[in-house]
Amino acid sequence: GDSVTQMEGPVTLSEEAFLTINCTYTATGYPSLFWYVQYPGEGLQLLLKATKADDKGSNKGFEATYRKETTSFHLEKGSVQVSDSAVYFCALSWGTTDSWGKLQFGAGTQVVVTP
């Protein structure tokens, strides 16, 4: 079946460091891919998305490129801030009517940014 694999956390960084969180997926075909972020004590928020190969999603300084050849959707940010401390989830969706919009989530990666 479909699955999403993320690098394990926690990832601890200093402010202004470069962040990469690896995400790979297993699926037949070309799903839509998402990154969600969960700040402490809150629900998940959509951070960015990509719907087809080579698409690049970007938001709040974060970027991720849909790589069909490596079935990956790695999240990157060039200079993190303390406010980026959160749990980041990679997810896929089929975007077809009969998938009913269901998301397959990775386990999440906790990121801790220290001053």
Place this chain on the structure above:
Amino acid sequence: NAGVTQTPKFRILKIGQSMTLQCTQDMNHNYMYWYRQDPGMGLKLIYYSVGAGITDKGEVPNGYNVSRSTTEDFPLRLELAAPSQTSVYFCASSYSDRGPYEQYFGPGTRLTVT
């Protein structure tokens, strides 16, 4: 727009008690979902609904029930609560008329069963 709202925010139940977690969305979304999130884990789908009167089981439905009488509301019922149901519960909704079906989440209900 309030988005997706959930009540209560916190609840402590004794083993064997029952309760209903409320979820309401004001975005006119047809699709709605219930997830649970255990510590250090990802989200697991409990139940979902594709419209009023239509619900189906997700990955971990045992011990739960749902109903969808209106587009806006999607309550989750726990009967005979067990310690294994201690978790954070999230409700979400999404559009149904087009992909990629990004989901909008509520703030969650933290439930402890003792």
